[in-house]
Amino acid sequence: MPFSKPIRAVTLDLDDTLWPIYPTIIRAETLLHVWLAEHAPATAQAHTISDLRRLREQLGAERPDLAHDLSALRRESIRRALLVSGEDPALAEPAFDHFFAERQRVELYEDARPALARIAARLPVVALSNGNADLRTIGLDYHFVAAVSAREFGVGKPDAAIFLHACERAGFAPDEVLHVGDDPHLDVLGAQAAGQPAAWVDRGLHRAPEGFAPQLRVTDMAQLADRLGV
Structure with a gap:
């Protein structure tokens, strides 16, 4: 695995990562x-x-x-x-x-729910979103140990402060917390600037910038769970 330390927790984007927004x-x-x-x-x-x-x-x-x-x-x-x-x-x-x-009436990608269940069974997962999804209303809150939103925190991704706060909620140092998201700039580059390894869920929605180097690139959440060995 291309990580400097073992992954002990995950911060996870929501919109366009678990469902198309x-x-x-x-x-x-x-x-x-x-x-x-x-x-x-x-x-x-x-x-x-x-x-x-x-x-x-x-x-x-x-x-x-x-x-x-x-x-x-x-x-x-x-x-x-x-x-x-x-x-x-x-x-x-x-x-x-x-x-x-x-x-709140989102339709999850087919791979999202079973993969999230696999990951959450082995690692603490913190939702980290610039959007306003309500995980309890959607019915996914039981997979997460915490949820961090830009609205409640005061700044959004790619600001390093919100990533660091999410790592605190997860209970581990940034280099032990994998951030997962679909957006190369907001998710991957933002997380890396905060000291987190990042996995890009490339569902074909964004073009990767020049020199872009996520620690992992996957096409869906099931592939991510496989790569994490969960």
């Missing part, structure tokens, strides 16, 4: 628009689904202080759409709740 978000945004059409018709009429997505992206550019909190960013973008349309901004809360509930 894009179909989930598209479905949640579609149902959010349906909700707005019923409860805030002027907002729904004035904003297509694409308009609401662009508004969220625009707000993200204007509010870098919310970059680590995707829930707050989504909620504020809904509130802005309501205000522009002359409707009650307080509707942003139930509108977001509707979106958020649907966002």
Whole structure:
């Protein structure tokens, strides 16, 4: 195994590592628009689904202080759409709740659940995500000893601080904790900068940057479990 020390724990990305996030978000945004059409018709009429997505992206550019909190960013973008349309901004809360509930209805990759069970049976696993998935709602929380999110911690990947905090939650030094994720920059390079070995789950979603050298490259979680010998 290409590690300087034995791996004693794992920090694990969620979106696009255990499940594809894009179909989930598209479905949640579609149902959010349906909700707005019923409860805030002027907002729904004035904003297509694409308009609401662009508004969220625009707000993200204007509010870098919310970059680590995707829930707050989504909620504020809904509130802005309501205000522009002359409707009650307080509707942003139930509108977001509707979106958020649907966002938790993820469909795991076929390999993810059995491989996660294999890994978690042998090593402590800490979820480490910039997203806003709720593991308890999804029904995977029992596989994890802890969950670290950018929203709760205050900064997101690739900041070294969040990786180091996740290692603390795992109870081991960074060079003993393997970080696993799909994003070469956020996950692999971020973890390596924090002193962690990294495994790239390459599901074909990202192009590897020049000189990219993860300690492991796998195409799915089952292959990762095999490589870890669990």
